[in-house]
Amino acid sequence: MTKYISIFLGFIIVIYPFAVYWSVSVLGVGSAALLIACLFLLRFFWPTTFYGAARHAKSVRWLALIGFLLAALSWLMHDPQWFKYYPVAVNIIFFAVFLASLIRPPSIIERFARIKEPELPTSAVRYTKAVTQIWCAFFLLNGSVALYTVVVADFKFWALYNGFISYLLIGFLMAVEFGFRHFYRKRL
DSSP states (O other), X not given: OHHHHHHHHHHHHHTHXXXXXXXXXXXXXXXXXXXXXXXXXXXXXXXXXXXXXXXXXXHHHHHHHHHHHHHXXXXXXXXGGGGGGHHHHHHHHHHHHHHHHHHSSSOHHHHHHHHHOSSOXXXXXXXXXXXXXXXXXXXXXXXXXXXXXXXXXXXXXXXXXXXIIHHXXXXXXXXXXXXXXXXXXXXX
């Protein structure tokens, strides 16, 4: 049962911008804030949703705590603006995790690569470090755009960018990296 709760909560977090937009539109700020705060509390207690996530449960719990606090601020201030900062916080946390892995190696991408290939050649270690640097840049840029959507854009565009466009960009970056990785491996 715990596994299904984790999967459900993970799914809700992925569609967070649309869930916020819908719940605020249908339920109003107060009820939406209470619902979302409860979901983040559950997320805090069930942080794992996929294989290997247990190692990153601390980050997931931090994000759940931040989401809970933002929902609480939305409820207290009766202002949906606070909900909008969550994608910014997600990008900041991911940026910090990836950057920390560059400062204290192995890089996070190298750790993922070693799951499949425990003995990585030096060239692969350099490559995974470069990919981690690219993801750092992505999270910095994506977080900046997410902040822009909070401050300047309307609620609909905020939901569209943070709930759809940013995921397309993540998918695009992953696809480009996947293609380049195969090209790079053949070249070596």
